[in-house]
Amino acid sequence: MSLQNPDNRSIVLDTETTGMPVTEGHRIIEIGCVELIGRRLTGRHFHVYLQPDRESDEGAIGVHGITNEFLVGKPRFAEVADEFFEFIRGAQLIIHNAAFDVGFINNEFALLGQQDRADVTQYCTVLDTLLMARERHPGQRNSLDALCKRYGVDNSGRELHGALLDSEILADVYLAMTGGQTTLSLSGQGADGGDGDASRPSEIRRLAADRAAGRIIRASEAELAEHEARMAIIAKAAGAPALWVQLQEAGQPASS
Template sequence: MRQIFLDTETTGLEHKLGHRIIELGCVEMRNRRLSNRHFHRYLNPEREIDAGALAVHGISLEFLQDKPRFAEIAAEFLDFVRGAELIIHNAPFDIGFLNAELARLDMAPIETVCHAVQDTLVLAKELHPGKKNNLNALCERYGIDNSHRTLHGALLDAEILAEVYVSMTRGQESLIMDLGEEALANAPVLERTQVGIEVARRAQCVIRADVDEIAAHEALLAAIQKESKGKCLWLEAESTENAA
């Protein structure tokens, strides 16, 4: 599973009024682990920056004068996100700006390039109704250090969002996230051969679960289903498999 956490900084709040993207930051995650691949560009918007926006991100027009235009980085950006699930906090804002930039170049909307778009603000509101769910509030709620976030920045906020997302969705995948070094060393052959390591295949010993273990497993899935409000991945996978 390939996911891209994305954030933008802009000249103002409304792309319909001609405001532009001035910073674009993306970080890649594969199977819930950061891959250390990222895409980050500052962009010359070819227009003034609203005072309110400048107070939020601190990026001046003078700083952006020698930076590329969106048209110059569009193809590289689309190649980076192609086929991935985009994860964005308050996705309609960023998607609106991205599609406005692409429309200026007569290019298709970003949704046609990516596998899907997930809005973590919607997810946070479902998990924490009636509470503040901006990025700072979520960092405080999940114990994520964001003391270095004095101003908004697209790449920094994308990195923080990745941490927040893992914390928000940890209940369903804690078994994956809690793997230690020893477990990783014994990862499936398929994972390791993807990086060119030759691994001899050995016969596997299959141990079947007994009645009590199956009952305990089903009880755990039911608890996860209740806690996640009907979004237990294992039950969804089982339902899909049975339907097939």
Template sequence: MARQIVLDTETTGLSAAEGDRVIELGCVELVDRKLSGNNLHLYFNPDRESHEDALRVHGITTAFLADKPRFHEMAAQIQEYLQGAELIIHNAPFDMGFLNKEFERVGMPSLTSMVSGVIDSLVMAKELFPGKRNSLDALCDRLEVDNSGRDLHGALLDAELLADVYINMTRGQEQLLSMDAAPGALGSSIGKAGIVVQRQDLSHFDLPVIVPSDAELAAHEEVLAQIDKSSGDKTIWRKIA
């Protein structure tokens, strides 16, 4: 069972090192790439005001947070929830920096030590869509994820949107990774040397060849040209061709 947590935070400002704090944590659980409904959503009293710019982004007022728990009161619950999961975060260094600082304040291990790994969806998006805007809103528009309810940033809403974005960006990978080792199919086994791919006879498969249209070829060439430009003409496929 693959357990992933899509995570987002809202904060009082931009600098954890200068004392800004986490005020909201939103987590959405995926089990085998499906929403489980086992989400975590918490607000925290940071014992400080939010910067004006941050307040304009998230709209979470000091008055609203006044009766909310401090982070240290919920730290053990957060650790238990995240333990062993793989995290998916958009611009991961920002959220991880804040959460690591919060855990450090209460004498707990870093976030990295609690989880099995971290996927930065912003890095992934830049690789998939080089030269494009890759904010969460831009990805929602590009991947047809409905973000019409996102007037202000909110950690749980943003985590829910990012879960849809991530599933769309990686769509198709689950079929490749979970293909059954049926007769004539690709199979694998895990031995002492790691994953061993078994040789299978695929000669009886009649695979269709789909020939691209002139319009599709032109669109493909346009994408290659954009990648060439964004990489400073460092791509190698032209040389190979």
């Protein structure tokens, strides 16, 4: 199948999962992508957290820090599949250890019964930066962190893995590996895009820095209302409020 890409469009992509391997029923819980056109970051990105309908392994949570509780109420892959497919369709996918991510993406489409999309290489070409790095630096460490150090790419906000941040860092690494500039990170935009400002720090990196610093982000009024509604449903099904709610109502501390 001949794939046409007249705009020279690349999507740098990363995923986080409940664990591995995919053959043991593990699922994607985060997808992060940034767009390059003509070796320039456009500012367009696609990012979503997903409800996997299973718990993550403790080892996986230790890597990415995405808890099972955090994913409650997040969309399922079926809800974002069309938008995600259209975002990557026809592009060159740039992925570090592509076999891992492509295998999980194909599995998600297959679970939806979308066999026509269950092999994304029919719609996208794939460039694996891990294989590229191994060819250029045989016998050396070629993890994303090692490549950042080798090519002078800022990964100071990467205390935990995160699909969106890692995709932006990988874009910088790819440009450095292939002779391009590494200072073109733009302030992040949604999947509908827009012009960025190369003089400003990337919004993606700013959010990662907040996460690394442990900065508290307060829930919005809408999020609090949704939480209360969900707790009411759980309490009704269980026939009693949650234990910590009962302790609070009794005037006792919820934890020691």
